[in-house]
Amino acid sequence: xxxxxxxxxxxxxEGDSSVINCTYTDSSSTYLYWYKQEPGAGLxxxxxxxxxxxxxxxxxxxxxxxxxxxxxxxxxxxxxxGDSAIYFCAEKGGSYIPTFGRGTSLxxxx
Amino acid sequence: xxxxxxTPKHLVMGMTNKKSLKCEQHMGHRAMYWYKQKAKxxxxxxxxxxxxxxxxxxxxxxxxxxxxxxxxxxxxHLHALQPEDSALYLCASSPGLAGGTLIGELFFGExxxxxxx
Numbered sequence: 001x002x003x004x005x006x007x008x009x010x011x012x013x014e015g016d017s018s019v020i021n022c023t024y025t026d027s028s029s030t031y032l033y034w035y036k037q038e039p040g041a042g043l044x045x046x047x048x049x050x051x052x053x054x055x056x057x058x059x060x061x062x063x064x065x066x067x068x069x070x071x072x073x074x075x076x077x078x079x080x081x082g083d084s085a086i087y088f089c090a091e092k093g094g095s096y097i098p099t100f101g102r103g104t105s106l107x108x109x110x
Numbered sequence: 111x112x113x114x115x116x117t118p119k120h121l122v123m124g125m126t127n128k129k130s131l132k133c134e135q136h137m138g139h140r141a142m143y144w145y146k147q148k149a150k151x152x153x154x155x156x157x158x159x160x161x162x163x164x165x166x167x168x169x170x171x172x173x174x175x176x177x178x179x180x181x182x183x184x185x186x187h188l189h190a191l192q193p194e195d196s197a198l199y200l201c202a203s204s205p206g207l208a209g210g211t212l213i214g215e216l217f218f219g220e221x222x223x224x225x226x227x
Contacts, residue, residue, distance in 0.1 A: 033215070042114075042200055042218040043153065088152055092212055097143075097166070100152035 004101035006089050011107045018076040020104045022089030025070060029093035032065060034074045037086045037103070046074070051093075076106075084108045113137075114219035116201050122225045125191060131222045133184040133201030141165075141207045142184040143216070144176060145200040153200055159184060160207040191226045198223050 003025045012018045024032070030051050035043040049056045049063045049072075056063045062075040072091075076083055086105050090098040114135045123129050133142065141160045145153035158166035159178040173195075175187040184201055198221040205214035 035218075040221075040223070042116075042220040043202075045215050045217065048215065097155055097158065097212055098216060102152055103150075 004099050006101040006104045009105050012079050014108055014110050018079045020074045020087050022072040024091045026093040029091040031092045032072050033090040035088040079108050081108050114203055114217050116219035116222050120223050124227050128189045131186040135203045139203035139205050141204045143202040144186050147198045193226050196226045
């Protein structure tokens, strides 16, 4: 079955860049997503990338996809305290519905 | 309007109570979902409705009963729950499902936090 792996925690200083990594196993993945979840809230779709792309940039967010290694990353430039949240990687391919990773807790300290 | 609205935001119920969670979207989406999320874990899929018909039931216990009265509304009826059912229940919608494939992004509501005493 499909599997999506993420590191559980990342701590960065305010103003630095954050890089959150994700690996997946489904070679038929067509869409890869990044969701943000703030405490007590639902999941907010931040961005997604098609599997035929290797990079997508949206303001402070840069998504890099290495399809050969099945590796996805989310870079947040100039990280702010408001970026503190849990970030979920998800992929959709051969399965019906997106498969979510366990989430990476991003902690931004002054 | 790109919102999925869930009510109530918080619910506390006893094991003998019957209650319902409600979800609404006005984006014209034809697929709606219920997910369950425990603390520090990813969302787990429970049910999917496509064009108001139940498409997926992920072996969810019968004490959870979904209902889709129309294309904008999704309910989750709760009866005889257990304390381990306490969790954040997330509703989501997407433009559709076709041929077993999710079309478009999955939009989530803010969730209903359920506590079973």
